[in-house]
Structure formats: structure tokens, C-alpha cells
Amino acid sequence: MMFNNRNICIRIAALSDLPQICGLYEEFYAYNAALQPDYYRAGKETGAYPRAVITGDSGAIFVAADQDDRIVGFVHIESGKTQAFSSLVEHNYVEVIDIIVTRNHRNQGIGAMLMERVKEWGISKDLDYIELFVLSDAKGEIAFYEREGFKEMSKTMRAPLK
Numbered sequence: 001m002m003f004n005n006r007n008i009c010i011r012i013a014a015l016s017d018l019p020q021i022c023g024l025y026e027e028f029y030a031y032n033a034a035l036q037p038d039y040y041r042a043g044k045e046t047g048a049y050p051r052a053v054i055t056g057d058s059g060a061i062f063v064a065a066d067q068d069d070r071i072v073g074f075v076h077i078e079s080g081k082t083q084a085f086s087s088l089v090e091h092n093y094v095e096v097i098d099i100i101v102t103r104n105h106r107n108q109g110i111g112a113m114l115m116e117r118v119k120e121w122g123i124s125k126d127l128d129y130i131e132l133f134v135l136s137d138a139k140g141e142i143a144f145y146e147r148e149g150f151k152e153m154s155k156t157m158r159a160p161l162k
Contacts, residue, residue, distance in 0.1 A: 008110055010117045013054050013061035013074065018047045020071040021061065025050070028100040035137040038160075050076070062117045064101065064110045073101035075114040079125060094122035096132035115148050 013021060025045035032040040053061050059078035063071045076097040082090050096118060101110045115130075122130055132150070134141050 007067045008072065008113060009065050009067075010062055010113050011065060013050070013063045015051065015054055017061075017063055017071055018050060018054075021045075021050045021063070021074055022047050024071065024074060024100050024102060025098070027102060028098060031100075032135065035135050059097070060121065062114060062121075064105075064114055072105040073099075073110045073114055075099040075118055077118055077121060079127065080131065091128040092126070094118055094125075094127050094130045096130060099132075111144055112148065 022045040026043070029040070029045070030042040033042045050061060053059055053076055059076065061074055061076045064073035065071050076099070078095045078097055080093050080095040082088050082093075084090060099111065099114060101108075101114075118130060130150075131153075132145065134145060136142075136155075
């Protein structure tokens with residue numbers, strides 16, 4: 001394993017990582033629920049979802065592990081393709097499904113390390129760009145993505161009926 005100056009290694013997830021990944025997913029769910037409680041709630045991650053990604057072939061989970069192999073963050077990515085409509089320019093892209101760095105390790109460059117690995121993965125697959133969805137209330141995350149070169153391309157808007 002190669003470690004950077006923060007003693008963090010970015011590597012592909014293994015099935016043995018599932019308990020730690022599930023714990024981080026639960027932190028992620030609780031964070032989203034705190035940001036937008038009308039639409040998200042804290043939940044339990046059974047492991048079925050990340051297991052399917054780890055054993056599948058359309059995407060990957062990369063973990064950020066410390067020297068004791070404690071996982072302090074991860075990113076789940078999938079390859080995507082724009083729909084084949086005559087009005088759309090077709091692209092193949094990397095979709096960041098989920099990314100989290102545990103609360104005690106934020107603002108230490110780990111998210112940037114994970115995003116660098118996403119970029120490398122996309123380049124190795126000859127993909128065109130990286131796409132992601134971010135909650136509008138996640139101001140710190142939006143600032144992070146903008147520093148990483150992301151630009152807003154569209155907005156999802158809702159009008160409650162109740």
C-alpha cells in the first residue's frame with residue numbers, strides 16, 4: 001500500500017471492508033437527514049448495497065484507509081452514458097454516487113485524494129467527465145466540489161403539495 005504524507009492510502013474496497021463502509025454510510029445518511037429532514041432520514045446500511053458494488057463490474061468503491069487500515073472515507077462511482085436523444089450530445093462519464101469522509105477526518109485533503117482517484121479511474125476508462133448530485137444545503141461540499149473544478153449544470157426544484 002502506498003501512503004501519502006497524511007498516512008492515508010486510497011485503494012479499491014474489499015468485502016472485508018463492508019462493516020466499516022456500512023458505518024460510514026450510516027454517518028452519511030444521518031448527515032443528509034440533518035440537512036434535509038423533509039426528504040432524508042438516518043438509516044441502517046445492511047451491506048447489501050455496497051456488497052453489490054464491490055462484487056459487480058459497472059463501478060467501484062475506493063476507500064481512504066489509515067495505516068491501521070481504518071477506513072476514514074470512501075467514494076462510490078459508476079460509469080454512465082447520456083441518453084441517446086437527437087437533441088443531446090452523447091457522452092460517457094463517471095458518476096459519483098456517494099462520497100464521504102468521516103467527521104473527524106474532514107478538511108485534511110482526504111476528499112481531494114478520493115476525487116483524484118475518481119479522475120484517474122475515469123481517464124483509464126476513456127470517459128469524458130465526472131458528474132455528481134449534491135444537496136443544495138450542503139454548502140461546504142459545494143465549495144469543495146467547486147475547488148475540484150465542478151460547475152453547476154442544472155438544478156432540481158421541488159414544489160411541495162402538502
